[in-house]
Amino acid sequence: MRAIVYSKYGPPEVAKLMAVPKPLPKDNEVLVKVYSSTVNRTDSGFRSAEYFISRFWTGLLRPKYQILGCEFAGIIEEIGQHVTTFKKGDKVFGFNDKTCGGHGEYLTIAETDAVINMPDNLSYDEAAPLTEGAHYALVDIRAAKVEPGQNVLVYGATGAIGSAAVQLLKHFGAIVTAVCNTKNVGLVKSLGADTVIDYQTQDFTKTEDKFDFIFDAVGKSSFGQCKPLLTKKGIYISTELGKMERIYFLH
Ligand SMILES: NC(=O)c1ccc[n+]([C@@H]2O[C@H](COP(=O)([O-])OP(=O)(O)OC[C@H]3O[C@@H](n4cnc5c(N)ncnc54)[C@H](OP(=O)(O)O)[C@@H]3O)[C@@H](O)[C@H]2O)c1
Known part of the structure; x- marks a missing residue:
């Protein structure tokens, strides 16, 4: 598949379009064909490592997960054998700031992570940008x-x-x-x-x-x-x- 890959921290130019292997879903994961994603503050903060502290999650010397895109919307193409909440063809959207992946044609995510069916009245482009801001707002309101x-x-x-x-x-x-x-x-x-x-x-x-x-x-x-x-x-x-x-x- 094609993906925007960053193999080192730095300015936007470190992110390059290249061919990478399509991910395979584990037993508890779904494979999402990504139709929409965003480039948001989390993605650019991880890419630049502008705040050194982010490297404790993303990798001290170089990025552990090299495809950014923490917000995504798309369609489920495959499900792992233990997945019960989703089926092939479901339209879903979600947020994944651990392994990201929205800047690739496909991503995998555990069914118990932040992924959910899309409301019928939303397009992929409307659903994808909904999650990052809401994630930080909720974390801080709970704190x-x-x-x-x-x-x-x-x-x-x-x-x-x-x-x-x-x-x-x-x-x-x-x-x-x-x-x-x-x-x-x-x-x-x-x-x-x-x-x-x-x-x-x-x-x-x-x-x-x-x-x-x-x-x-x-x-x-x-x-x-x-x-x-x-x-x-x-x-x-x-x-x-x-x-x-x-x-x-x-x-
Ligand atoms: N801590 C983290 O991990 C983390 C993660 C993500 C983002 N952030 C930070 O959170 C902030 C917001 O992120 P976001 O994604 O929500 O940004 P955003 O969607 O780009 O929103 C920025 C908003 O700032 C408002 N604004 C600009 N200057 C202002 C001012 N002087 N007074 C009041 N409002 C002002 C603008 O509204 P008006 O047009 O109405 O002025 C705009 O709606 C950023 O500073 C970002 O760096 C932190």
Whole structure:
């Protein structure tokens, strides 16, 4: 099969189109023919190893898994002999930031990993980009242990992570204040935000409200700037790791 392969860390040019063996599904895996994938922040972060810490997962000296593409949508072409939840021909989409593979014509994934049937009303191109932002939003919402009725501020509510965070927080019963630019106020309201602050006309740090959780989904704020807005036990999380990956160690 054809795939975009990166055998060393570096700029986008290290990724090359080449012919590689088609993967074979293990007994608990499905073989997906990939119809759509994305190049997202996770893929480019793994490729560049811009944050050294990512090498602990992707390989210290060189990439262990050399085909990127953590988001995918496609059709199941084969199933391992112990697979029970999927059948050949199922349209599926999913997220795999361990072995990736979406930048190849085929990938394998365990049926118990993050892969699921596609809703009928979505195309492959619509389904593939849904998962990465939602993955990070959910991880951070779980880390903050958000409870129903808590006051949460999402800074950068229009990005992949932020827009998923607004919807997930509403699903978990939080009261959501979302910060975005003027052109996206309507969009963010349609995602369910209770209050919207337009950062082009209003400084969100001047709000009188206090928050149990401030989630900076675009890494444009600082803990110092947001601390006065937090309740006594309030939690601040930013998706940008910062200098020396310090946000990771603050988690
Ligand atoms: N920690 C990790 O492992 C990890 C993984 C993936 C991503 N990330 C980081 O998470 C961040 C978001 O990723 P993403 O994929 O969600 O990005 P994205 O989809 O590209 O969204 C970026 C959003 O940022 C908003 N924005 C830009 N400048 C802003 C500002 N000054 N104030 C408020 N909003 C602003 C833009 O919205 P407007 O047009 O409305 O301004 C845009 O919607 C990135 O910084 C990325 O590096 C971290």
